Amino acid sequence: MKTEKSIIDEVISDLNSRNKELECLFNVDEILSNYEIPLEETANQLINNIPNGFRQSQICVVRIEIEGKVIQSSDFLMTELKLIENINSELDKVGQITLVYSKPIHEEKGIFLASERQLLKTIATKIGSHIYYRKLRKTIAILQNDESEISQANTNETIWKWLQNMDLNDDEINKILKVKIDFTKGETIIKQGALASYVILLTEGLSKNYLEGNNERGFIFKIIKPINFIGLSALFADNNFSFSGSALTNCTAYLIDSQLMKNIIADNHNFSKKIFNWYCYMTKGHLNKLSSLANKQSLGRFAETLIYLSRDVFEGSISTINVSRKDIAELAAISTESGVRFLSDLKKDGIISVTPSKIDILKSEVLRLIAG
Numbered sequence: 383m384k385t386e387k388s389i390i391d392e393v394i395s396d397l398n399s400r401n402k403e404l405e406c407l408f409n410v411d412e413i414l415s416n417y418e419i420p421l422e423e424t425a426n427q428l429i430n431n432i433p434n435g436f437r438q439s440q441i442c443v444v445r446i447e448i449e450g451k452v453i454q455s456s457d458f459l460m461t462e463l464k465l466i467e468n469i470n471s472e473l474d475k476v477g478q479i480t481l482v483y484s485k486p487i488h489e490e491k492g493i494f495l496a497s498e499r500q501l502l503k504t505i506a507t508k509i510g511s512h513i514y515y516r517k518l519r520k521t522i523a524i525l526q527n528d529e530s531e532i533s534q535a536n537t538n539e540t541i542w543k544w545l546q547n548m549d550l551n552d553d554e555i556n557k558i559l560k561v562k563i564d565f566t567k568g569e570t571i572i573k574q575g576a577l578a579s580y581v582i583l584l585t586e587g588l589s590k591n592y593l594e595g596n597n598e599r600g601f602i603f604k605i606i607k608p609i610n611f612i613g614l615s616a617l618f619a620d621n622n623f624s625f626s627g628s629a630l631t632n633c634t635a636y637l638i639d640s641q642l643m644k645n646i647i648a649d650n651h652n653f654s655k656k657i658f659n660w661y662c663y664m665t666k667g668h669l670n671k672l673s674s675l676a677n678k679q680s681l682g683r684f685a686e687t688l689i690y691l692s693r694d695v696f697e698g699s700i701s702t703i704n705v706s707r708k709d710i711a712e713l714a715a716i717s718t719e720s721g722v723r724f725l726s727d728l729k730k731d732g733i734i735s736v737t738p739s740k741i742d743i744l745k746s747e748v749l750r751l752i753a754g
Contacts (some may be wrong), residue, residue, distance in 0.1 A: 399437060403501050406435025410505055414512040417519055425453040428509070432481065435501050436494075441485045448477035448513065459484045463493055467506035471514040479506050541585050544609050549652035558583065558646075561637040565589075571612060571627040571635065578616030578623050580637045585609055587633030588695070588704055591625050592712065602712040603671055604664075605630070605695045605705070614661060617644060631704050678754055680716045684724045685753035687714040688734065692743050700741040 413427045425446045433442035433455075445454035448469065463483035468475050481502055487493065545555045565571055571582060574594050585608050592602040603625070606612060612627050617640060647654040674683055687710055691700045700710075711721030725741070728734045733749055735742045743749055 399495065399497065402437075402439075403435045403497060406432065406501065407504065409434070410508060414508055417512075417516055421448060421513070421516065422451060422453060424512070425451075428505075429453060429455050432502075432505060436481070436498055438483055438487055441483050441487070443482050443484050445480045445482075446477065446509070447479075448509075457484065458482070461485075463487070465494055465499060465502050467502050469506050469513070470510045471517070476510065476513055479509065541583075541609060548656050549650065550646070551650075554646050554650065554653075557642055558638050559636050563635055563637055565629040565633040565635065567629055567631055569629050571629060571633070572623045572625075574623055574626040576623050578613055578621050579640055581614055581617065581640060581643050582612035582627070583609065583636040583638060584612055585634050585636065588630040589627050589633055590630055590709065591627050593625050600626075600712055601715055602709060603668060605691070605713075607695060611657075611660075614643075614657070616640075617647075630709070675715055680714065680720060681724055682752060682754045683714040684710075684716060684721060685728075685749050688728075688741065688743060689746070689749060689753055692741075701739065702741060703739050 409431045410428065413424060413431065416424070425448060429444040429446060432444050433439045436442045443455035443458045445452065445458050446469075447453075459482065460480075461482055461484060463486070465481045467479050469477035469479060479502065483493065541559070542555060545558065550558070565587070571584075571589055572578075584606055587608065589606045589612065590602050591604040591606060591612065592600045594600050606627070612635075613623055616623050621640070647657060674686055678686065688700065690713070691705060691710070692698065695705075707721055707725065708718045710725075711718045714721065716724075725734070725736055728749075729736045733743070733745045733752075735744055
């Protein structure tokens with residue numbers, strides 16, 4: 383008959399075993415969460431950790447066979463005291479894990495506990511899932527790279543065709559597209575008052591043109607979409623940028639030397655005519671903006687701004703991930719607080735819907751009436 387002390391000792395022993403198994407599984411999960419290191423290095427970390435989950439860890443050695451490679455403990459020795467589990471990725475066997483006691487032992491409860499057998503089976507399953515996700519990540523990376531290359535190729539082709547439509551020849555296009563630069567979200571593209579030694583051709587992303595004000599208050603007068611020039615106004619003025627521009631999203635652009643741009647405009651009359659037309663169109667938009675500021679109340683300007691963003695910039699839902707509420711307010715030349723209040727009022731009236739990531743216009747006719 384078991385004494386009270388022997389029962390307590392047995393319970394403590396069982397608890398210690400469970401604790402070792404749980405700690406082992408925790409460490410296995412930590413190791414398998416890292417997909418950046420080679421698979422062989424992952425296996426090496428596993429064979430050093432797995433013995434810690436078994437009662438006889440001091441004589442426990444492990445061998446892992448994965449995809450034709452064998453990784454094992456330095457003192458691995460095959461004996462009859464072993465557990466073997468297949469490693470399956472989806473339904474296919476991709477390897478095997480073998481755990482061995484390298485010396486004879488005597489255990490009243492048997493060489494391996496049922497929980498230890500289950501532990502190795504669980505580890506094998508986790509390794510199989512890890513291998514599957516490695517392959518999946520590799521496939522996704524290849525697909526994303528292919529899509530990126532296709533997207534880049536399409537973008538380059540679009541830029542080239544647009545410049546050809548501006549009556550530029552291949553030599554002029556090559557000169558214009560010589561210096562490519564990427565801007566991260568929030569990064570300054572041009573700075574008000576800075577020397578205008580270059581013109582920007584925005585080819586990817588969204589940027590904003592704005593006049594800098596006092597106390598971090600500014601006035602955004604234009605959202606720039608691809609494909610558009612930024613800073614042309616400084617070419618034949620005082621050679622200083624009269625406004626600032628910054629990236630609303632990650633942007634790609636080409637820096638065109640100011641003198642190169644002047645030379646192309648002087649030598650290529652068809653291009654200069656199209657640039658002049660483009661510039662006049664932009665100026666007309668700025669004059670309309672000034673008219674709105676002079677003649678409309680703040681709510682009317684705000685409604686007009688929502689229509690502009692939905693129709694001309696995003697061509698649908700307004701992405702508040704790219705254009706913040708502060709940006710929308712500055713476009714309407716009102717305070718951020720007023721902009722937030724107008725959004726709330728228009729939402730209550732069912733004219734717009736507002737979510738954390740977008741604004742949708744539900745009643746466009748009503749919003750146009752408000753805009754005047």
